[in-house]
Amino acid sequence: MVLVGASGAGKSEWARARYRAQEIVSSDDLRGVAGSGRHDLDATDDAFALLDRIVAARAGRGLTVVVDTLGLEADRRRGYLAVAREAGLPAVAVRFDTPAELCRTRNAARDRPVPAPALAGQLRRAGQVAAELDGEGWDLVVTIRADTPETAAAPPAPAAVPATGDRQVILQVSRFPWGDDPSGWLTEVALAADEAGFAGLALMDHLIQIPQVGRAWDPIPDSFTTLGMLAGLGAGLRLGPLCTPVTFRPGGVIAKAVATLDVLSGGRAFVGIGAGWFGREHEVHGLAFPPPKERLDELERAIEIMRALWASGTKAYSGTRVALPETTSYPRPTGRPEIVVGGSGDRSLRIAAALGDACNLRTDDGFDERLAVFEKHRDRTGRDVAVTVLDLPIVGSDRDDVWRRVERSRGNAPAAAYARKHHAATADRTARRYRELFDRGVRTIFVAVQDLASPDDVRALAPIATP
Numbered sequence: 001m002v003l004v005g006a007s008g009a010g011k012s013e014w015a016r017a018r019y020r021a022q023e024i025v026s027s028d029d030l031r032g033v034a035g036s037g038r039h040d041l042d043a044t045d046d047a048f049a050l051l052d053r054i055v056a057a058r059a060g061r062g063l064t065v066v067v068d069t070l071g072l073e074a075d076r077r078r079g080y081l082a083v084a085r086e087a088g089l090p091a092v093a094v095r096f097d098t099p100a101e102l103c104r105t106r107n108a109a110r111d112r113p114v115p116a117p118a119l120a121g122q123l124r125r126a127g128q129v130a131a132e133l134d135g136e137g138w139d140l141v142v143t144i145r146a147d148t149p150e151t152a153a154a155p156p157a158p159a160a161v162p163a164t165g166d167r168q169v170i171l172q173v174s175r176f177p178w179g180d181d182p183s184g185w186l187t188e189v190a191l192a193a194d195e196a197g198f199a200g201l202a203l204m205d206h207l208i209q210i211p212q213v214g215r216a217w218d219p220i221p222d223s224f225t226t227l228g229m230l231a232g233l234g235a236g237l238r239l240g241p242l243c244t245p246v247t248f249r250p251g252g253v254i255a256k257a258v259a260t261l262d263v264l265s266g267g268r269a270f271v272g273i274g275a276g277w278f279g280r281e282h283e284v285h286g287l288a289f290p291p292p293k294e295r296l297d298e299l300e301r302a303i304e305i306m307r308a309l310w311a312s313g314t315k316a317y318s319g320t321r322v323a324l325p326e327t328t329s330y331p332r333p334t335g336r337p338e339i340v341v342g343g344s345g346d347r348s349l350r351i352a353a354a355l356g357d358a359c360n361l362r363t364d365d366g367f368d369e370r371l372a373v374f375e376k377h378r379d380r381t382g383r384d385v386a387v388t389v390l391d392l393p394i395v396g397s398d399r400d401d402v403w404r405r406v407e408r409s410r411g412n413a414p415a416a417a418y419a420r421k422h423h424a425a426t427a428d429r430t431a432r433r434y435r436e437l438f439d440r441g442v443r444t445i446f447v448a449v450q451d452l453a454s455p456d457d458v459r460a461l462a463p464i465a466t467p
Contacts, residue, residue, distance in 0.1 A: 001064070002080050004071035004129055005096030006122035007114045008103035010146055012068055014096070019066050020399040025054050026068040039112040055080060059087040062416030072125045074132055081136060090139045095129060097145045167438045168199035169465050171458065172242055172390065172448035175209075176219045183229065190230045192455035193237060197466030200238030202272065202446055203227060205245065207281040216280075224257045231265040238268045242360070242390065242446055243342035245276030247295055248287050251302025252329075255309040259333045267335030271306075272360060274342040275299045296347050297321075303339060303355045310337070340388055344370055353377035358386040358443070364421055371440075388444040389437060394424040395449055395461060402426060409450050422450060427463035434464060 003011040015024050028038040030050045035043025051069070058065045067080055077093065084091035100123045107113045114122070133141045171193045178185035193201050205223040208216050223241040231239055239261060244254060254271060262269035275295040276282070282289040290298075301321045308317040309329040317324040341348065341356035344366070352359035352374065359374050361367060371387065378385050394409065396402030402424050403415075410418040418424075423433060434445055447464065449457070 001092045001094060002067045002071050002077055003069070003094050003096070004077070004126075004133070005098060006070065006072070006100075006103050006126045007119055008106035008110075009096035009098040009126070010106075010144070011071075011094075011096055014094075014144060015066050015068055018399075019064065020403060022403070023058075023064045023399070024066045024068050025051055025058070027051055028068075030054075052079075056083055059083050059089055061414060062087065062089065062420075065089075070122060072122060072129060074136070077133075078136060081138065091137075092140045092142060093133050093136075093138045094142045094144060095133060096126075097130075097143050102146070166443060168443070169434065169445045169447055170200035170202055170238060171198045171461070171465070172202040172204065172446045173452065174204045174213050174448050175452060176221060177453050178219065182219070182221070186226060186230065187233060188455040189452075189458055190233055190235060190237065192458035193465075194235040196459050196462040198237065198458075198461075199444075199465075200240070200268070200270070201230065202240055202242040202270075204448075205241040205243065205249075205272075206278060207248065207285050208278070210278060224261065227261055227269075228264060231261060231268075236268075238270055239265050240270035240272060240337070240340075242272035242340065243274040244271065245274055245278075246298045246302040247276035247282060247289060248285070251298075251305035252309065254302060255306040256329060258306070258337050259310060259329065259331055262333040262335055262337050263331045267333070269333065269335075270338040270340060272340040272342055273299065273302065275348065292345075296351065299341075299348075300351055300355060303341070303351070306339065342390075346373060349374040350377045353381050353383065353385055356385055358388045360388045360390055360446070363389050363391045363423070363437070386443040387441055388446060389442050390446045390448065391434075392422055392448050392450060393430055394419065394422045394451070395427050395430050395464065396424075397460065398426060405451055427461065430464045 003015060005011050012024075012026065012028075027044075027047050030047035031040050031043045032038045034046035034050060051067070055065050055067060069076070071077060071093070081091050103123060104119065107119055130143075173189060176182070176185070190201055203223040203226055204210075204213075204220065206220055209218040209220045223244065227239045227241065230237070240258070246254070249257070254273065258269050258271045275292070275298070276289070279289045304319050304322045305324070308319065308322065308324060308327050310333055311327065312332075314326050314328040317327050338357045339355075340358040340360050341352035342360040343349065343352070344362065349359060349370065354377070359378075361370050361374065367389070374387070394402060394405045396405050403419075406415055406419045406422075406424050409422075423430065425433070437445060447461070449461065452458065
């Protein structure tokens with residue numbers, strides 16, 4: 001992003017209101033590094049040499065770069081544009097259309113004003129820039145018009161997540177840093193989720209902590225035992241696993257567990273279900289881990305068994321994939337637990353369209369393609385199957401906090417790539433992204449933040465939990 005405007009146009013103030021200090025590369029600041037201060041004109045050449053190196057280094061790593069110079073020289077702008085193109089980054093020019101008199105007023109109030117003849121030349125040049133920018137090939141040219149200092153610096157108001165229909169956000173807990181008080185930690189996290197406005201709470205269902213989340217020796221409790229405890233808290237949260245594998249919980253056992261959870265929670269249970277994928281947890285616990293086709297066959301059978309055991313009556317059941325001598329299984333669910341089918345392969349998506357109440361997709365790379373495939377399968381079935389998503393974001397209070405969290409979590413991954421994969425953003429921007437997902441037809445967003453450690457972390461997510 002290249003800022004373009006005369007001295008006093010409000011460029012630096014505008015940038016500081018929106019971007020982290022590390023993202024802004026200022027020629028004035030670099031004069032202070034290379035010379036005796038921000039206004040040491042003798043250090044200009046050295047300052048711009050440093051600026052060019054920093055811009056190239058950040059762009060090469062895929063990081064945000066805001067170039068805070070006058071931006072009035074066409075050759076320099078084209079140089080920055082070439083850097084962006086080589087790095088594969090979008091290139092934006094931000095032109096400040098600030099009245100000349102306001103620029104002069106601001107300039108006069110500075111400790112070291114720009115000489116009046118120099119400022120007059122900048123203002124003349126700024127008036128010519130608009131036509132040049134349109135022909136230089138920028139991906140976007142933004143014009144900032146300001147009549148007062150306040151409007152020049154005010155950030156845009158964030159968009160809120162809408163409260164339309166049954167759109168909802170559910171917190172998924174996947175890490176359990178509970179210290180010496182497991183039940184106390186779980187209770188406080190669940191109550192904080194209810195206080196923050198989340199519609200529900202989901203737990204991962206694994207026998208060993210998965211490498212994408214933590215270390216193998218980190219605690220990960222049995223999901224249904226834990227959900228049963230949380231059902232007794234009296235909060236209004238929907239509760240369920242996301243996702244329980246049919247490889248170590250057969251369909252009949254899942255049906256019994258979910259029905260019990262639904263009764264204990266007053267009809268607030270749901271169940272995410274999948275074919276299983278983590279071979280290590282099966283080997284360690286002495287469980288078979290069949291090939292994919294057999295696991296997906298079992299997923300189809302499990303869903304059919306669950307629906308049979310939740311239906312009224314106790315008569316025998318004979319279906320497409322399953323035959324049961326009777327369907328005696330009490331208690332029956334209080335409500336109608338939603339069956340959310342997880343998985344990204346073509347057959348998983350077909351199963352979700354044909355048998356599930358919802359299809360759960362990850363919001364990482366490939367989301368658009370998976371959604372399109374699922375929608376085609378759903379159209380063929382003619383069934384009303386909802387789309388839910390699992391989002392694994394990094395959410396911070398401001399841009400500095402976001403990047404602190406990225407640095408803490410990324411390990412050896414490049415910062416920009418990690419941030420992009422995990423949609424690193426402030427809570428307000430994450431809420432805006434959730435609105436876009438809802439507008440695309442997503443009904444429920446399961447959100448599992450990467451570094452949730454305490455009830456306070458949950459409360460800080462209120463902007464993305466509450467419409």
